[in-house]
Amino acid sequence: MGKNKSYFLSEYSDNTLEVSWEAVEHNIHYFRNKLKPSTKIMLMVKAAAYGHYTSVICKRIEANGMADLLGVSAIAEGIELRVEGIQLPVMVQNVNPKHWDVMVEHCLEPVIHSTEILASFLQFLQSKESLAEGLYPIHIKLNTGMNRFGFNSNELESVVKQLKSQRAIRVASIMSHLSSSGNLTAENFTLSQIQQFEVMCESLKSSLQVKPICHILNTDGITNFSAYQMDMVRLGIGLYGASEASDLKKDLKPVARLLSKVVAVRRVSAGEYISYNKSGSVSEDSNIALLSLGYADGVPRKLGNGNWKVEINGKLYPTVGNICMDICMLDLGQDEVKVGDEAIVFGGMKSIFDFAEAQETITYEALTNIGNRMKRKLV
Numbered sequence: 001m002g003k004n005k006s007y008f009l010s011e012y013s014d015n016t017l018e019v020s021w022e023a024v025e026h027n028i029h030y031f032r033n034k035l036k037p038s039t040k041i042m043l044m045v046k047a048a049a050y051g052h053y054t055s056v057i058c059k060r061i062e063a064n065g066m067a068d069l070l071g072v073s074a075i076a077e078g079i080e081l082r083v084e085g086i087q088l089p090v091m092v093q094n095v096n097p098k099h100w101d102v103m104v105e106h107c108l109e110p111v112i113h114s115t116e117i118l119a120s121f122l123q124f125l126q127s128k129e130s131l132a133e134g135l136y137p138i139h140i141k142l143n144t145g146m147n148r149f150g151f152n153s154n155e156l157e158s159v160v161k162q163l164k165s166q167r168a169i170r171v172a173s174i175m176s177h178l179s180s181s182g183n184l185t186a187e188n189f190t191l192s193q194i195q196q197f198e199v200m201c202e203s204l205k206s207s208l209q210v211k212p213i214c215h216i217l218n219t220d221g222i223t224n225f226s227a228y229q230m231d232m233v234r235l236g237i238g239l240y241g242a243s244e245a246s247d248l249k250k251d252l253k254p255v256a257r258l259l260s261k262v263v264a265v266r267r268v269s270a271g272e273y274i275s276y277n278k279s280g281s282v283s284e285d286s287n288i289a290l291l292s293l294g295y296a297d298g299v300p301r302k303l304g305n306g307n308w309k310v311e312i313n314g315k316l317y318p319t320v321g322n323i324c325m326d327i328c329m330l331d332l333g334q335d336e337v338k339v340g341d342e343a344i345v346f347g348g349m350k351s352i353f354d355f356a357e358a359q360e361t362i363t364y365e366a367l368t369n370i371g372n373r374m375k376r377k378l379v
Contacts, residue, residue, distance in 0.1 A: 014261045014292045016375045018347070019053045021060060021254035024046050028066050030251060031222055032232075039229050040213065041066075042091065044236035045081075046073035051367035052256060052299075053376035055084035055379055060378070062088050071234060075099050078108040091139050091173075093149075095298060100124040104131065109172060113141040113149040115158050125168035142200050143218075144193040146179040158350035160207040173232065174201050182220030182245050190221075194228050196347035219243050242352050242363040249353065256367065257347025258298075258355075258374075262312065262339050264290040265294060265332075274329055276322025282320065287332040289317065291343050294326045298370035299345065300359055302326070308358050311344040312337050 032041070043061060048054050056082060061067050069089045072078050078090045079102065092103065095110040097120040103110060104162075112118045121138070125131040140159070143150030151159055163169060176197045180186035194216060201214045213231040219238035223228065223245060237243045243253040268288050274280035282288075289312065294299050301307075304323040309316035310330055320331040330343075344357040356366040 011375065013373055014263060015297060015373070016259045017370055018053065018257040018259055018378050019057065019376060019378050020253070020255050020257075021378055023241055023255040024057060024060075024239065025064075025066075026253045027239055027255070028061075028235070031219075031235055031238055034222055034226050035233065037227055038231075040068035040215075040232035042069040042071050042215065042232055042234045043067040043239055044071040044234055046077055046093070047073065047368045048077075050237065050240050050364065050370075051370045053378055054080065055086070056376075056378045058086050058088070059084065062086055068232065075103050075108060078103070079106050082108075083209070084108040089137070089172075092377045095121075097121070097124070104136070107310045109137045109139060110177070111139045111141050111149070113143075113151065115151075115155060115162065118159065118162050122162065122166060122168055126166070131168060133167040135167060135170040138169050139173045139175055140171055140204065140212075142176045142197060144172065144176045144196045144200070145189065146193075148177070150176060153196070153203075156200060156203055156207075160204065163208055170211045171204075171208065171210050173215060174204060175214070175234075176200075176216045178216060178218055178221050178225075181218060181224055182243075186222065187224075188226060194225065219248075220245055223248060237364060240367065242367060244353065244356075244363060254347065254352050256352065258345040258370070259347075260291040260293050260310075260343040260345060262289045262337050262341045262343060263292045264339060265337060266290070270279055273321075275304070275324060277322065280321025280329065280331075282331060287334065287336060288320065289330040289337055289343075291328050291330065291345075292326060293345070293374075294324045294328055296325045296371055297374055298366070299323055299328055300369070302359050306331075308355075309350065311348045311350065312341055314349075316349055 045054050049057050072090045073093045075092055076153040078092050081090055090108050092108050093111045104108050120310045143152050178190055197216050215232035217229055217233040219236050222233050242254040266288050268282055268286055270284045293299055301323045304319050306318040309318050317330040317332055320329050346352050352363055
C-alpha cells in the first residue's frame with residue numbers, strides 16, 4: 001500500500017509527536033481493572049486518535065487483544081483503519097447516506113440516530129440482493145439529555161416499526177452519551193440520563209426481542225459511575241492519559257511528547273524587534289532560538305510573547321514575539337544552544353495539561369489541533 005499524503009507531509013519534519021506505547025498499555029490496563037471481566041471496551045480513535053497516531057496505535061492494540069471495537073467519527077477515518085489492515089469492528093458515529101456503498105464495502109458499522117437515516121440505510125441494503133437479508137450491524141443511538149444526536153423516547157415506537165419486519169439489519173448495540181459525567185455537581189443529572197437510557201434500552205430490547213450490547217459510559221463515566229458499565233464502555237481521552245479529572249491526572253500516564261529541534265540561533269541587540277508587527281523585543285543583547293513549528297502545527301498565537309516556555313537542555317525558555325505560521329522564537333538570554341538541539345514543547349518539564357491551560361482550552365482541543373505536518377512516532 002502506498003504512503004498517504006499525511007505521511008509525505010510529516011516524514012521529513014523536524015517536529016515529532018512521540019507516542020509512548022508503555023503509557024498506552026498502562027492506561028488501558030488501568031481502566032480494564034475498573035471493569036468486570038465480561039465488560040467489553042470500545043476505544044475511541046476518532047480525530048487521528050485524538051491527534052496521536054491512529055493506524056500504528058490501533059495495529060498494536062489489535063495485536064494485543066486490548067479492544068473489542070473501535071470508534072471513529074467519520075467514514076474516512078474508518079476507511080483509513082481498513083486500508084491499514086485493521087480488522088476489529090469499527091463503529092462510525094457521523095454517517096452520510098451518500099456514502100453507504102463505501103461504508104459497507106469497508107465493513108464499517110453506522111450509528112443510526114434518526115428515522116430518516118434508518119429508512120435510508122434500510123432502503124440501501126434492501127436494494128442490494130446480497131445485503132437484503134444479511135443482518136448488517138448497526139448501533140442505535142438514544143438521546144437522554146445531551147440533545148446532540150439520538151432518538152427521543154417518543155420516537156422508539158417508529159424505530160421498532162421500521163426494524164421489526166426486515167432482515168437486512170441487526171442491532172449490534174444501543175448507546176447514549178453522558179454530557180456531564182466528569183462534573184460531580186451534576187451527578188443527579190447524570191444518574192437521570194442513565195436511568196432514562198436503561199428504560200429506553202429495555203423497551204427496545206423487549207419490543208424487538210433482541211439482546212444487543214448496551215453502553216453509555218465514557219472515560220469519566222467509567223471513573224465516577226462504574227456501577228453502570230452495562231455490557232460495554234467507551235474509552236476516549238483516558239486512553240491517551242489526558243483526562244482533566246484530578247483523580248485520573250495522578251493515575252494515568254500522558255502518552256504524548258511534542259518535540260522540535262532548534263533550526264537557527266541568532267544574536268539580537270537590545271531594543272531590536274522580533275517577529276511580526278514588532279511584537280517582541282529584548283531589553284539586553286540576547287540569543288534567540290528558532291523552532292520550525294508554529295500555529296499551523298498546533299502551537300497557537302496565544303502562546304507567543306512569553307505565554308509559553310519550551311524546554312531545551314533541561315531549562316525552560318520563553319517565547320518571544322508572535323508565534324508565526326511555521327516558526328516560533330525563544331528568548332535564551334545569554335545561554336547558548338546549538339542548531340539540532342532537541343526542544344520539548346510539552347511532555348517534559350511542561351505537561352499537556354499546562355499546554356492546554358496556557359491556551360485557555362481543554363486537552364482534547366490542544367491535542368487534536370496538532371497538525372498533520374507533524375511526524376508521529378510510536379516508541
